[in-house]
Amino acid sequence: MKIAVTYENGQIFQHFGKSKQWKVYEVENGRSTTSCILDVDAEGHTARVQFLVDHHIDTVVCGGIGAPALAALKAAHITVYPGHTGDADAVVEQVLRGTIVADASYTPHTCHHESHA
Numbered sequence: 001m002k003i004a005v006t007y008e009n010g011q012i013f014q015h016f017g018k019s020k021q022w023k024v025y026e027v028e029n030g031r032s033t034t035s036c037i038l039d040v041d042a043e044g045h046t047a048r049v050q051f052l053v054d055h056h057i058d059t060v061v062c063g064g065i066g067a068p069a070l071a072a073l074k075a076a077h078i079t080v081y082p083g084h085t086g087d088a089d090a091v092v093e094q095v096l097r098g099t100i101v102a103d104a105s106y107t108p109h110t111c112h113h114e115s116h117a
Contacts, residue, residue: 014063045069
């Protein structure tokens with residue numbers, strides 16, 4: 001299993017579509033065995049989801065995420081734990097212990113884009 005967390009300075013970064021780094025945890029037998037930080041050059045939700053697919057990620061922990069990104073992750077069969085804050089390592093440990101579950105009731109945020117004509 002591979003878990004990816006939107007990441008900045010040890011914390012869960014709060015905007016999926018703008019995260020510049022992911023902390024990726026390799027998990028075996030219910031425990032994190034290794035982790036690394038990957039820089040993300042991809043722009044936009046579609047490219048970020050493809051980045052995760054290309055890195056064989058099957059679980060994502062993040063802060064805020066919009067409905068299109070959430071739908072794209074689910075379509076890629078990636079389990080999502082949205083709406084989290086705080087220390088990335090601590091939240092991943094909670095996922096592994098089963099004290100938090102993938103939140104099907106999470107309400108994605110909506111973005112309102114201004115037109116710059």
